[in-house]
Amino acid sequence: MEYEQAILAFAALAQPTRLDVFRLLIEHEPDGLPAGEIARHLAVPHNTMSTHLGILTRAGLIAAERHSRSIIFRAQLEAVRALTGYLVKDCCGGRPEICAPLIADLTSCCPTQNTITKEAVHG
Amino acid sequence: MEYEQAILAFAALAQPTRLDVFRLLIEHEPDGLPAGEIARHLAVPHNTMSTHLGILTRAGLIAAERHSRSIIFRAQLEAVRALTGYLVKDCCGGRPEICAPLIADLTSCCPTQNTITKEAVHG
DNA sequence: TCCATATGTCGATTAGTCTCGACATATGGA
DNA sequence: TCCATATGTCGAGACTAATCGACATATGGA
Numbered sequence: 001m002e003y004e005q006a007i008l009a010f011a012a013l014a015q016p017t018r019l020d021v022f023r024l025l026i027e028h029e030p031d032g033l034p035a036g037e038i039a040r041h042l043a044v045p046h047n048t049m050s051t052h053l054g055i056l057t058r059a060g061l062i063a064a065e066r067h068s069r070s071i072i073f074r075a076q077l078e079a080v081r082a083l084t085g086y087l088v089k090d091c092c093g094g095r096p097e098i099c100a101p102l103i104a105d106l107t108s109c110c111p112t113q114n115t116i117t118k119e120a121v122h123g
Numbered sequence: 124m125e126y127e128q129a130i131l132a133f134a135a136l137a138q139p140t141r142l143d144v145f146r147l148l149i150e151h152e153p154d155g156l157p158a159g160e161i162a163r164h165l166a167v168p169h170n171t172m173s174t175h176l177g178i179l180t181r182a183g184l185i186a187a188e189r190h191s192r193s194i195i196f197r198a199q200l201e202a203v204r205a206l207t208g209y210l211v212k213d214c215c216g217g218r219p220e221i222c223a224p225l226i227a228d229l230t231s232c233c234p235t236q237n238t239i240t241k242e243a244v245h246g
Numbered sequence: 247t248c249c250a251t252a253t254g255t256c257g258a259t260t261a262g263t264c265t266c267g268a269c270a271t272a273t274g275g276a
Numbered sequence: 277t278c279c280a281t282a283t284g285t286c287g288a289g290a291c292t293a294a295t296c297g298a299c300a301t302a303t304g305g306a
């Protein structure tokens with residue numbers, strides 16, 4: 001992920017309504033939700049929501065797809081990967097000893113092929 | 124990490140000068156840098172920088188410690204861990220299949236005990 | 247105490263963001 | 277074509293953030 005895109009993503013997530021939208025859409029993966037339903041769910045006027053959805057879309061955090069009269073929005077998990085990667089890889093900076101414990105903690109959150117042997121429940 | 128703290132952290136990192144400061148301090152881990160040197164390094168007036176350092180500090184992303192006349196700032200890697208965790212664990216939401224590939228990519232960035240057998244170089 | 251260095255705080259200006267009413271566009275059906 | 281539904285765009289007002297000169301505080305040394 002590039003510098004400008006990271007700034008856009010951080011700015012997009014720095015606003016309560018937009019962070020709520022993003023989390024809501026993550027919950028609704030992989031089906032997504034239409035714009036109107038998102039607005040209703042978070043009790044925000046449709047035009048205000050439209051602005052927020054535009055900001056999240058431009059940041060690459062969500063994506064829109066028209067289905068008949070509705071426009072379905074979906075979270076872009078690839079963007080989450082890119083954003084966390086931007087932070088974590090920055091930490092590394094050639095020094096794995098700094099971020100190794102950081103990654104170890106993340107892997108304990110959610111078992112993968114590599115960490116299935118570690119405790120799966122995180123406190 | 125809690126909701127309000129996450130908002131503060133995203134907002135703090137959504138500003139170019141502050142993102143630069145944070146990356147600079149990560150580069151200078153674990154020694155840190157005095158406020159004046161940070162300001163000089165990024166060519167920002169000292170009082171403007173003081174404001175930005177305050178915002179980063181309140182967000183928990185950096186921490187200050189006085190050493191004689193200088194105040195040394197250090198990146199708080201724990202905050203990076205908490206912030207990435209906030210994003211990634213949200214993705215999981217009880218569904219590891221969603222974020223497993225996400226974590227797999229992060230671990231490939233920087234070898235740990237679990238992933239030392241995977242390719243260490245990331246493209 | 248007085249001065250120099252290092253940093254923080256205040257206040258004003260400028261710029262940007264958030265919100266929402268009003269209007270515009272897009273789709274599907276009668 | 278006309279209407280209803282779904283969503284987007286524009287514009288104004290209110291709010292918030294960024295910048296930086298001027299002043300204040302803190303530390304160490306003469």
